[in-house]
Amino acid sequence: MARREVKWTLRAIKDKMAIYEYWINKNKSVAYPQKLESLFNDIMTLTVSFPFSGQLTDIPDVRIRIVKHYKLIYRITDTAIEVLTVWDTRQDPKNLKF
Numbered sequence: 538m539a540r541r542e543v544k545w546t547l548r549a550i551k552d553k554m555a556i557y558e559y560w561i562n563k564n565k566s567v568a569y570p571q572k573l574e575s576l577f578n579d580i581m582t583l584t585v586s587f588p589f590s591g592q593l594t595d596i597p598d599v600r601i602r603i604v605k606h607y608k609l610i611y612r613i614t615d616t617a618i619e620v621l622t623v624w625d626t627r628q629d630p631k632n633l634k635f
Contacts, residue, residue, distance in 0.1 A: 540585065541588065541614070541615075541617050542585070542616070542617050542618070543578075543582070543584070543585060543617070543618050543620065544617045544618070545619075546619060546620060546621055548621065549620040549622050549623055552622055552623035553573075553574070556570070556573065556607070557570035560573070573604070573605070573607075576604045576605065577604055577609060577623070580602050580604050581609065581611070581618060581620065584602055584611065584618050585618055588600075588618055589613070591611065594610075598612050598613045599611070599612050599613075599621070600612075600613065603626075606625055606626050606627055607624065607625055607626065608623070608624040608626055609623055610622045610623075610624060
């Protein structure tokens with residue numbers, strides 16, 4: 538099998554951008570958003586090698602990796618690890634839909 542690649546959905550990219558914008562406005566600095574971006578990329582690079590290491594969900598082929606206060610929810614396909622959404626765990630879980 539060929540090595541999978543990480544693909545970020547439009548929703549996941551928008552989620553990340555909203556998180557980064559929040560921290561830039563709060564801290565008046567890009568340092569923390571840059572750190573989060575690095576952490577998100579590092580965990581997804583590791584996930585390419587170990588795609589089934591994430592927490593199971595009720596949905597087949599969908600798993601979760603946790604980075605700080607964020608859940609990266611991803612789907613495993615034959616060719617990719619597709620990040621569906623980035624969720625701040627401090628929000629009401631009833632609002633999480635993917």
